[in-house]
Amino acid sequence: MELPDTFVAAHLRAEDTGMFRGLAHKDVRKSLRVGPVSMPELAPDEVVVAVMASSINYNTVWSATFEPIPTFTFLRKYAAQGGWAARHDRPFQVVGSDAAGVVVRIGSGVRRWKVGDHVVVHPVHVDEQEPVTHADAMLGAEMRAWGYETNYGGLGEFAVARASMLVPKPAHLTWEEAAVTPMCGSTAYRMLVGSNGARMKQGDVVLVWGAAGGLGAYAVQFVKNGGGIPVAVVGSERKAEAVRRLGCDVVINRSEIGLSDDPDPSPEDTVAAGKRLGNIIRRETGSDPHIVFEHVGRATFGISMFVVGRGGAVVTCGSSTGYHHEFDNRYLWMRLKRVIGSHGANLQEQVETTRLVATGAIAPTLSALYPLSEAAEATRLVQKNEHVGKVGVLCLAPEPGLGVTAPELRERIGSDRINPLRAFAPASSL
Structure with missing residues (x-):
């Protein structure tokens, strides 16, 4: 096909970076535009992908609120390298x-892919000439989150990606089902299963904060699939039902442990909530958690450090409630606990994640689905934490349900098993 000079995409404008300065409430619908951009x-090492579907991640909320810094800062720094980066x-x-x-x-330099291939994009942009990339790409100084620290990301009719970022699309999935897996699925895989994370083993009790969200819903499945015991913490009965559909038997509502919406709990409140949470987990599983899956940040990190068992690990990939964490260090050093930082996933971890999805062992966590024209509304849903699982966006796909090239496998796995969370879509969803 002939590529157009412009295409429609969800994008930010550099001129808007100061629009929320001094405001307590930053509505992403005011900053995230949908309209034409230049191709x-x-x-030589890149491909153009006609994007059938995409999804919303929390980094798009950060981008659209220009916090903690405007992402145009990342683009300018990268472009300063010159050459192709300048684009x-x-x-x-x-x-x-x-x-x-x-x-x-x-x-001209692409070897392993051809026009017509069905793909998902691994959202990690690395420098293959950086030596450490060949050990673990996530350690590279030039590692960037695609569509957050780079331009031309996935929320548009077209996207530009390096050939080293492509993975074959699972053939039994629709476009929208396949699109919600790469970032959150591979991030959760690295944190829990891969050799660079907590290295979960059979029988491990794993506490998962935000278990009904994009990351947590994959974490629950990896724990269950790997023979562990997932313990989910959620904020409502609706979300509790969602994680039960994912196979989680132990579900705890935040209100049961007296955890408020305060992102800055006192040390006394942290210990009290940790004691209540620990009592519930021991009662239900017979053990303290061996691993805590963290991405909430300031509001929960002190509790996580308190409640994880002796010799256990807190693995963290984010801080949606604040980056500066406080915890009682005695529980870390005297009980030989560990803190593991984890960020994204390397390409091999993405391939391993996608293989589990392609066999039906792990299900996509799609709930809500919006057209590209409503990408800002979809992002607002995530910003307000009113979503369950993942929020998908149809781009060039004209309707849901397209893209399946292995109907026999899909029938064998079962549509209900592939879509355990679709029943939790809001009324505004497709």
Whole structure:
């Protein structure tokens, strides 16, 4: 197909970076625009993907609120390298760190992919000439989150990605089902299963905060699939029912442990909540948690450090309630606990994650689905934490349900098993 000079995408404008300054409430619907942007020139190691579907991640909320810093800062820093990197410094940024679609153009240096391939995009942008990349790409100084620290991400009709970021799309999934898996699925896999994370083993009790969200819903499945015992913490009965559908037997409502919405709990409140939580977990599982899956941050990190068992690990990949954590260090050193920092996933971990999805062992966590024209509304849903699982976005796919090339496998796995959370879509969803 002929590539257009412009295409429609959800994007931010550099001129808007100060629009929320001094405001307590930052509504992403005011900053995230959907409209035409220019098509970039293709580098030799890149492909253009016609994006059939994408999804919303929390980094798009950060991008659209220009916090903790405007992402245009990342683009300028990257572009300063010169060469092909210079294309990323534009007065707009196409955001989005997930995509499923069709390769429609390949650069002159691309070997393993061809026009027409169905792919999902691994949202980690690395420098293959950096030595440490060949040990673990996530350790590279030039590692960037695609569509957050780079331009031309997944929330548009087209996206530009390096050939080293592509993975075959699971053939039994629709475009929208495939699109919600890469970022959150591989991040949870690295944290729990891969050799770079907590290395969960059979029988481990794993406490999962925010278990009904994009990350947590995959974490619950990896724990269950790997022979562990997931313990979910959620904020409502609706979300409790969602994680039960994912196979979680031990579900705790935040109100049961006296955890308020205060993102800055006192040390006394932290210990009290930790004691209540620990009592419930021991009662239900017979053990303290061996692993705590953390991404909430300041509001929960002190509790996580308190409640994880002797010799256990707190593995963290984010801090949605604040980056500066407080905890009683005695519980860390005297009980030989560990803190593991985890960020994204390398390509091999993405491939291993996708293989589990492709066999039906792990299900997509799609709940809500919106058209590209309503990408800002979809992002607002995530910003307000009113979603369950993942929020998908249809881009070039004209309707849901398309893209399946292995109908026999899909029938064998079962549509209900593939879509355990679709019943939790809001009324505004497709």
